[in-house]
Amino acid sequence: QVQLVQSGAEVKKPGASVKVSCKASGYTFTSYGISWVRQAPGQGLEWMGWISAYNGNTNYAQKLQGRVTMTTDTSTSTAYMELRSLRSDDTAVYYCARDLGGTNAAFDIWGQGTMVTVSS
């Protein structure tokens, strides 16, 4: 079945970096993009950015420009999201989602989420 499986929970200190993985299966990885979405405790959903699994093109939320990098490894059908210079307000559940793209900008498949805790 079509699914996205994310890496496990992380605990980081302020100023450190975190890299979360998202492994796709059940579909042709390069036919869709991957968006990353985060959710701070008790808060709403925040779109972080998108990467094309076809050619690696990216589009990052302005708020995170300069701190976030999204990449893909087509040989393993895996997407990665790296966030640098972590702060306490980066504590959140991070989701990857299949982004249908084009005129249908829906996220139809979601990973299970990865909890990232930033604490000294």
Next chain:
Amino acid sequence: SYELTQPPSVSVSPGQTARITCSGDALPKQYAYWYQQKPGQAPVLVIYKDSERPSGIPERFSGSSSGTTVTLTISGVQAEDEADYYCQSADSSGRVFGGGTKLTVL
């Protein structure tokens, strides 16, 4: 990136109809999408392209659009529909979510 505005909460009794609105200036030009999120779970797409329903989503979920407002309607609400609901759209800058609406089934 523009904003999408949702009411923080909506309450309905079982069997009644729930309507959750989402407003945004770009909605006349961009499709809207709706997600249901239950505690501790990832969101689930329930409506795409304003009014289309993915396979596996019950028929009681429907979507509509009028001007700068889109509406998610849940007919014959059931206890299991209690959840947070988020609208989402897109513009040239990327994707944007509304603030979310907590649906309480009384």
